[in-house]
Amino acid sequence: MDSGNEDALDIIITNVVATFRTRCHLNLRLIALEGVNVIYKPEVGKVLMKLRKPKITASIWSSGKIICTGATSEDESKVGARRLARTLQKLGFRVRFSDYKVVNVLAVCSMPFSIRLIDFTKKNRPIASYEPELHPAATYRIKQIKATVQVFSTGSITVTGPNVQTVATAVEQIYPLLFECQKPLRK
């Protein structure tokens, strides 16, 4: 996905979080005892099941709500979620795959220039905030599309948003702002 400039910026999606429901009550102990890659956390009340392909970790609650994390694309996430549901079906639960929704997408992108964070924050108050005591990056929250961009001084940024399209839009929106506050490199 381009940012509209000559050199294409690579937006790499590193994590996709999705939830779905199985519409039936799940017995966590059974899953814990019969599943291969499971971790049971009785204090919290959930089971973590890790799939190898696609590489996904799922938190399973007894109410039937499942959160699926670790996928690197939306499609992969869906496949993983369905695979998971199939596994649960084989264990004997009457699983129905419903309400599948991608909740969060995390992507990283690297700008070819460094960024002056203090300038950037000054120009974009109050949308941007920078607290070096707390976190080395400046946080820029775009309210309209509900995305958050964390800008580091090296030029790499991480974008989180509700879907991949939002992430792309966010990068496109923020690129000109970053371009203004860039620091030209020596080498």
Next chain:
Amino acid sequence: MGRSCKNCGSTSIDVDQSRGDAVCMGCGSVLEDNIIVSEVEFAERGGSAHAMGQFVAGDSGGKNPNFGDAYYTGRESRAQTLSNARNSITTLGRSLQMNQHCLDTAYNFYKMALSKRLTYGRRSAHVVAACLYLVCRTEGTPHMLLDLSDIVQVNVYILGRTFLVLARELCINAPAIDPCLYIPRFAQLLEFGEKNRDVSMTALRLLQRMKRDWMHTGRRPSGLCGAALLVAARMHDFRRTIKEIIAVVKVCEATLRKRLTEFEATPTSHLTVEEFMKVDLATECDPPSFTAGKTKNKMAELEMELEKKMVDVEGEIQSYHDEIETELESCRPKLKGVYASDSAPEVIEGEEVDEEVDEELMAVAKHFGKELTGGGRRGPSLESILGPMPTAASLGLQDSIRTAVDEEKENDAGESGELDLSGIDDGEIERYLLDDNEIKIKTAVWMAENSDYLKEQKEKEAKIALEKELGIYKEKKTRASGKKRGPIRARTADEAIEKMLERKKISSKINYDVLKDLNVRPPASPAHSATPPRSATPTRGFAGRNAVRSHAPAPLSLGTPLSSLGKSILAPMGYGREGGQYPSSLGGLGECGRGAKWVRVGGGQHPDALHLGSSPTGPG
């Protein structure tokens, strides 16, 4: 007042305040008698005249005037909240030595926050601390969030979150922290004597230099200050160790060292002292994380090239291997792949290469996945190699072959909730489930591991059943209550320390044996001892960063007054909270009951130094 007379309609009315009359000028009729006037009256008290009446502030409800009944219905809640906040702000501010103007501004911020309903759902201590920090930032006082969190005993990041929310909602643009602000404060704590000015100026210049060299973005300002002060001190012949600096600046040793190495990498570090004073280099550097990233990229590229080369070489070797295989299969009984080359005399050298190649092939195959589709010949030898490996490995490979062959069709799962099974391989999923034998084993193991938990659950159920029978059972929401420990009763400080050590789980970084060996004698005024006080006691836990404090113990040097060491290590553990007995000759080290400990380097008396954390009471 546009009044008109009732009788004649004239608008000219004479109001006489002194007599309290309103008379129409036209017809002379008296319109009002005994007018209630609102004038300030003065009464004489003790020779001077005072205005009469009570002062009621516009914002607060103030005291409700009781008309005759002396019973107060209690002040309204808002007034109470505000007065509580006022007290908290004052207490906190006093311990930070903020002036009255700052405290008033903080109070105003709190009122604004209250009116915008930002205090709901947040601890008042957090909001108060955040207001104070907001004032610090807008005024530019050298107070760090870390100081505040030390006093309030709250995690820095939690306070930071509250502060950010407050700043955003109140639309207050707090200017970015400049590390230069902290220099005078830290310099004073490090006690440079008369050369304080010089060292500060040098440190300031160093900081400017660091800014230009891009070391300061994204870094904690206190870390940079520490590094600058260290170098400045050394430049002026003060031997300040890293430990002393970190005690004052509140960063960890690793951070300080890192900053120093980064500074070393800049060209400025190569100048001598005099040169630095005169010249300011024009060139600027890239930020250090950027250069680190670049080297990483280079390494990655090198690795890629190496791998490519490896693959080429493997291709050649593989062709040799294939030839050998064909020969052997044709003329000999079939041996396993690895041993096939054993009997062939010509390729003894190739043997070791083969083994390596096979392992590498495995690795490469896993990586690329699809190279294995060629030939069943490779199949058996692979199996033999992979035989001893866990089945998961072969699983991974076979799967990758299968997916390379299969195509995944993307269908919607359908709104009805039916599970779309296309593309999902049942066989593979079967492997995700254990078979009966394995289930039994796992059940046994799991039960064994979690026996405690299971017992607890059974007891709980039994209790609930009992209570239900007795009809007492209530739906209780279990709230996570903190660990409540009773007070330690001990006669001497030693006993108290021992008992506390037994009870509390303290960090693994402390060498308890050494601690126990320390014969804690009543201290012989460690604060004023002639031994080099610098080496003594700069141990400071990072109370601000985490709720649990853990830190490295100070090394035992010969000059260390042992008792002070023992106490200063244990003190941050909250020992003071339990009201333990301290010999008061540790007075140079400002302990306080609340647990925020300050160990002063040098232990001298500095009344004008920024003396944090010595308030006996925390925020209300």
